[in-house]
Amino acid sequence: MxxxxxxxxxxxxxxxxxxxxxxxxxxxxxxxxxxxxxxxxxxxxxxxxxxxxxxxxxxxxxxxxxxxxxxxxxxxxxxxxxxxxxxxxxxxxxxxxxxxxFALVKGRAHYLCKAKLESSNADEPDLFQQDDAPKWLGQAGKLGQQVTRIREWAETTVEGDRDELDPGVDDTAWRSVSMPARECIGAQKCQFGHECFAEASRERARAxxxxxxxxxxxxxxxxxxxxxxxxxxxxxxxxxxxxxxxxxSATQAELTTSAMDVAGRRARQHIDASAYERLVEASDALAVALADARPGRLESLHGQLREALTIVDAACRHAIDGIGDIKNDDPSAVDKQPAKVNLAAITETAQRLLEEAAHDVAWVEKDDRGNRRALVVAPLSVxxxxxxxxxxxxxxxxxxxxxxxxxxxxxxxxxxxxxxxxxxxxxxxxxxxxxVGSPFDYPKQGILYVAAHIPRPTMSGLSDGAADELVELVGAIGGRTLGLFSSRKAAERAAEVVRARTDLPVLLQGEESLPLLVKRFKAEPETCLFGVMSLWQGVDVPGDACQLVVIDRLPFPRPDEPLSAARSAAIDAEGGSGFAAVSVPHAAVRLAQGAGRLIRTLGDKGVVAVLDSRLHTQRSYGPYLRKSLPPFWYTTDPAVVRQALKRLGTS
CATH class of the missing domain: 3.40.50.300 (P-loop containing nucleotide triphosphate hydrolases)
Known part of the structure; x- marks a missing residue:
């Protein structure tokens, strides 16, 4: 037919x-x-x-x-x-x-690994497995209970998919019974290969x-x-x-001392004492080099970092040789393969960093508290x-x-x-x-308001002018506001200001889990929900609960973001404009995604308010960014938009 x-x-x-x-x-x-x-x-x-x-x-x-x-x-x-x-x-x-x-295919680590389950079962002490583990065990006791529950579930599950496990378990517990693709020895070598959940999912997909x-x-x-x-x-x-x-992200690699320590622990039982000691010394050398390194892009690799990477590469290669070939009948294959793969991944990353290839960008990354330090390498372009x-x-x-x-x-x-x-x-x-356009009548359903009278943002966080404008807008609509901010500092200042100057309840990302915050935002019309990048896309709040979307500044990549900066510099060196080719399209996508939170159904109405005057005043990229947005009715008049919000608030 x-x-x-x-x-x-x-x-x-x-x-x-x-x-x-x-x-x-x-x-x-x-x-x-x-x-x-x-x-x-x-x-x-x-x-x-x-x-x-x-x-x-x-x-x-x-x-x-x-x-x-x-x-x-x-x-x-x-x-x-x-x-x-x-x-x-x-x-x-x-x-x-x-x-x-139809079928859903996930990465191998999403499925229970029977070989890993059998291996971890043999290694754990009895106390760790008890449901009534004493309270003084703390997290260890909780982990043991979760692993016990996974084992009980393993006896009945048909697909072995982590998402079937309800309630869920911590990542630590799941890692003890799952196998990432790189660490898997393969169905042909594994004694559980004929009943592998990951292989079964792929078989279903083929049909x-x-x-x-x-x-x-x-x-x-x-x-x-x-x-x-x-x-x-x-x-x-x-x-x-x-x-x-x-x-x-898939082609990016990083090197940390914690990864070195984990690799050393996994390899320890399969290598001699001197090989393990070399891994420990390499980890220490990397830790010292990272502690002294300044965060940001590495234009060239020299001094302590290059020396540490050379030591790491040599130590990992020596340990890999110590583990040797893994034969099909090796009873320790399930433990040896992950150990060997982890060492191989580290030495690959070390060699990639040492190569300093023109098509790669390398940088030192540190978290805000300075606790986590990493060497990262990513492709200049994919x-x-x-x-x-x-x-x-x-x-x-x-x-x-x-x-x-x-x-x-x-x-x-x-x-x-x-x-x-x-x-x-x-x-x-x-x-x-x-x-193919959209079924929505954007000019009649939404307003794009740019606060052109506010000085352009020059500092991190939320300026006083933007804070005053935010309070006026939120007060006019009476809540119902999704605030999308460029940084956590700006979101926190916005929440602080609105809480101090109005009686409206403010939900701030990070104070509760995001699903709970979004659920409350939908259910309580007078609330405001403020947050950062994860709110810019994927949040779907149709109806009257969200009638004002506020964006504090144009979402250009940060000047100190190594990958964007390197890509811009490469285009500049070829005679082009890195800002126009990298930063502006990046901002256009994010801005469109954020503005897209407003109109979700044919009956939705509201305002997208951008508190960054550059969207109106910058002739070089302002029109480009506005053209990337839905064709809302456009204004820069604060009185007009406040009256519109008040009418929405009382309708």
Whole structure:
């Protein structure tokens, strides 16, 4: 039976609450279908409320073989697997004549490892395992109880997925019974390989029509020769604006003394005393070098740091030789492999830092309290890596609500490793773009207000002028405010000021868990919720609970952020503008994501208030940033916006 994409979409839409096709949805579905048939890669911007998930899932069901869908956030992954896909399968079964199948693929560490469970069971003292462990054991007693509960769950679980374990357990407890991919000895060597939960999940994925995964696992799969995810001809990337950052994280490496200490402890029983002593000395040398090093980018590696890295590399190599080859029948293989892999990862990172390659950026990182120190190395750009690994032998459809920055796809295409649209197409890299808009009437539903009368921000934290403006705005609406701040210091000052000058309750990120804060914010209309970057995307508060979104300053990367600074400097050195090519697109994406918190449904109304005059006054990038936002009605008049907020507050 031949089924076209429009007929299938009509059946799918009929199963959604409300049952109406959304503006742009059919256009997007047909574009995705056309890209799949022609082999031409597609960038498609679909605003909030478009129903883009159905628009790409429906044509995916017409593909012969698995289609992989990658997301950036757990929230969207959960929405697809528990909501969209089951409803879609029910709706299209009568049309297709079969029920489509789907599977979720996570990293190996998300699944219970029976070999690790058996190994840890043999090593733990009896007291640690007791449910009634004495109170003086503190965290150790709690950990023991959690591991005991995991073992009981292990007897009944079918899929071995950590998310099935309710209530959950601490990361420390889970690490004792799970195996990261790098440390796994492989199903062929493992005595539990035939009943491995991670392998079973991959087997289910190979038989599914739709395979859902995340950007990090997608990156690892691409770098590892595509043997983790099932073979596929079509890849759909949702939340595509996050892909380059996730790939950067996947290719980033760091070196810490705690990692050295853990590697030493794991290797100790498999190496002689002198080899272990060398690891301890190397860890000490690294600790001294990091303590004396200044935080920030390393233009060149010399002195104590270079000497410490040389000592670390040599000590780890010596320990690896001490462990030797791991044979299939080695009873200690499950313990030796992680020990060897940890040492190998450290020596790889040390060698990468010592190489000082032009395509890498290195820096010293310290937390605010100075307790955690790390040497970090990351690629200057991942665009070339994506060009080589993402597109060959498959069609890529990249979708997001924020792909057209400044009204163009150029910046995002460049970050994703695609050539300029007007360039001569390279083999396999021909691409098109489409903006299907949004069903929302932004000029009538929302106002973009820029406080142009406030002096531009010049210091960290919240200026007095911005604090005064915030109080006026929040007071006019009577709460219902989501405050998105550039730093924790600014968020804390904002909470302090609003609490002191109004009677409105203020929820501050960090004072409770984020899910609880968001739940209270939704339930109590007079509250304000203030926080930092994790609130800028992924928070969905439709209706009257959120009618004012306040952004304290334009979210440019910090000047001392090593990777952004290095990327800007490299473009400057080639005669371009690093600020225009790196900082402005970064700010555009974050700003659009933050402003996108306001209008979530057709009935929502409100104001996005930006307390940074540069959005209005800077001719070089202000129009570009405003064009990256939804087309709200625009004003810089504080009296107009306060009256609008008062009307909303009393309506």
């Amino acid at each position: 031949t089924v076209d994409v429009e007929k299938l979409l009509a059946a799918a839409v009929g199963a959604v609450p409300g049952g109406a096709e959304r503006p742009g949805q059919k256009e997007m579905a047909k574009a995705v279908d056309r890209a799949i048939r022609t082999g031409e890669h597609l960038l498609v911007q679909a605003g909030t409320g478009t129903g883009k998930s159905l628009a790409y899932l429906v044509p995916a069901l017409l593909v012969d073989g698995p289609v992989v869908v990658s997301t950036a956030t757990l929230a969207l992954q959960s929405q697809l697997v528990t909501g969209d896909l089951p409803r879609l399968a029910d709706a299209v079964e009568p049309v297709l004549g079969r029920r489509p199948t 599914a029509d739709i395979v859902v995964t995340n950007h990090s696992l997608l990156a690892f799969d691409s770098f590892a020769g595509r043997h983790i995810l099932p073979e596929h001809d079509v890849l759909i990337i949702d939340e595509a604006h996050e892909l380059a950052d996730r790939v950067t 665009a070339g890596t994506l060009t080589e690994t993402l597109y060959p032998e498959r069609v890529v459809i990249a979708s997001s609500a924020t792909l057209a920055l400044g009204g163009e796809f150029k910046a995002v295409a460049r970050s994703l490793g695609l050539p300029p649209a007007d360039a001569k197409p390279e083999a396999g890299l021909k691409w098109t773009s489409l903006d």
